[in-house]
Amino acid sequence: MSNEQQQRLFYELKPGIDLPGDSPGKIPSNIEVGENTVIDSSACFNNYFSTLPVGLRAGSNITLWRTSLAAEENALIEIGDYTYISNASLVCSERITIGSRVLIAGGVTIADSDFHPIAPAARLADTIALSPVGNRQHRLSVSTKPVVIEDDVWIGYNATILKGVRVGTGAIVAPGALLIKDVPPGTEVAGNPARIV
Amino acid sequence: MRKNFVQTVKKAKDGRGYIEYDWHAGGIPSNIVLGENVYIDSSYSFEPFHSERETGFYLGDASGLYSASTLMVGANGTVKVGSYTILNGTVVVCNDDVTIGNHCMLAWGSVVTDTWAGFQSAPIEKRREVLRFAATDARRRLLQVDTPRPVVLEDNVWVGFDAVILPGVTLGRGCVVGSKTIVSEDVPPYAIMVGNPSRLVRYLDADDTEEARKKAFQEYLQH
Numbered sequence: 001m002s003n004e005q006q007q008r009l010f011y012e013l014k015p016g017i018d019l020p021g022d023s024p025g026k027i028p029s030n031i032e033v034g035e036n037t038v039i040d041s042s043a044c045f046n047n048y049f050s051t052l053p054v055g056l057r058a059g060s061n062i063t064l065w066r067t068s069l070a071a072e073e074n075a076l077i078e079i080g081d082y083t084y085i086s087n088a089s090l091v092c093s094e095r096i097t098i099g100s101r102v103l104i105a106g107g108v109t110i111a112d113s114d115f116h117p118i119a120p121a122a123r124l125a126d127t128i129a130l131s132p133v134g135n136r137q138h139r140l141s142v143s144t145k146p147v148v149i150e151d152d153v154w155i156g157y158n159a160t161i162l163k164g165v166r167v168g169t170g171a172i173v174a175p176g177a178l179l180i181k182d183v184p185p186g187t188e189v190a191g192n193p194a195r196i197v
Numbered sequence: 198m199r200k201n202f203v204q205t206v207k208k209a210k211d212g213r214g215y216i217e218y219d220w221h222a223g224g225i226p227s228n229i230v231l232g233e234n235v236y237i238d239s240s241y242s243f244e245p246f247h248s249e250r251e252t253g254f255y256l257g258d259a260s261g262l263y264s265a266s267t268l269m270v271g272a273n274g275t276v277k278v279g280s281y282t283i284l285n286g287t288v289v290v291c292n293d294d295v296t297i298g299n300h301c302m303l304a305w306g307s308v309v310t311d312t313w314a315g316f317q318s319a320p321i322e323k324r325r326e327v328l329r330f331a332a333t334d335a336r337r338r339l340l341q342v343d344t345p346r347p348v349v350l351e352d353n354v355w356v357g358f359d360a361v362i363l364p365g366v367t368l369g370r371g372c373v374v375g376s377k378t379i380v381s382e383d384v385p386p387y388a389i390m391v392g393n394p395s396r397l398v399r400y401l402d403a404d405d406t407e408e409a410r411k412k413a414f415q416e417y418l419q420h
Contacts, residue, residue, distance in 0.1 A: 109358070116302060116355065120371040120387065120405035124353050125413035127281045127300040131259040132203040132236040135419045160359075160376060178377050192377050192393040
């Protein structure tokens with residue numbers, strides 16, 4: 001490995017490129033990216049299955065480090081300028097929108113669906129569809145609600161943001177908080193479920 | 198598109214099972230009973246498995262251990278998992294009995310344990326004794342201070358990610374435990390339990406009848 005590769009922490013993110021010396025290396029082509037947006041590894045796209053013309057719309061000067069961009073077939077993830085995401089999981093079935101200058105700390109999960117239906121009979125059917133002998137194609141659809149993180153938000157370690165939540169401009173989400181309701185602009189929330197502090 | 202896989206576990210002469218293309222060389226211990234059509238990501242799940250019972254782990258038909266779920270089982274532990282159950286990055290800590298029913302889903306980071314370290318009520322000297330023993334033990338085991346209390350997850354239970362199910366708890370049939378919920382008391386059937394400290398939000402309709410189950414088998418199996 002050359003000295004240059006050893007010292008390289010980030011690759012510039014461009015649609016459809018191959019990252020040299022990286023595994024699996026391939027960046028999907030159905031993404032739109034601004035200038036000077038970087039990613040540490042193509043492994044960020046390991047669970048990216050979006051088949052939309054654009055599944056990821058990222059602005060300029062964004063940093064994505066060890067972040068999982070998990071997108072289902074019809075999912076769109078949008079990220080604004082100067083946003084910095086480290087070691088977070090974005091699990092998107094429909095749409096997750098993150099504003100500009102948002103700072104997201106390690107261990108954060110943002111999901112716009114509950115992954116499984118909640119009614120007991122539907123859930124039972126889902127375990128069969130997902131089992132080794134099941135048929136995943138015919139799974140029941142799961143309700144989704146888009147998540148919106150507005151500009152200048154700061155999200156602390158291990159916080160969780162669940163479906164349908166809108167986090168207002170300038171809000172602070174304390175470490176470990178679990179959000180199930182909207183957060184008004186400029187407030188700080190903490191706890192499980194999260195409350196304004 | 199992701200696919201569903203059935204796996205073959207080959208029995209070796211030493212009685213241990215070996216999974217094809219497993220990155221971990223440890224193999225599956227011999228005192229384990231696997232049902233038909235199961236899926237196990239890797240034998241790494243069994244790395245902290247020390248059960249000396251005749252059968253220390255049962256995995257029912259078409260169930261799976263995904264995302265390196267971990268089975269931390271002591272010498273006297275037995276873990277039973279039913280059919281069509283998904284353990285996706287779950288940690289099971291067992292020194293006595295942990296029973297998980299059929300059609301359960303346990304998400305990543307969730308913990309099911311029948312053992313506390315029991316340090317809350319023990320004097321400091323007890324903690325020091327445990328640490329002194331660990332320092333002299335080749336396997337660095339922590340001595341058990343508290344008596345384990347069996348945990349039961351009935352059928353069709355859904356445990357969200359990073360939830361913790363504590364010793365002595367029974368989760369009733371069809372209940373839902375939200376993500377990051379800490380459960381220290383029994384949850385009634387079909388209840389939704391969320392938050393920390395946890396609270397019961399509401400009850401679901403008990404629509405998972407035997408008929409619904411039969412219908413689901415007709416519709417969602419590969420034919």
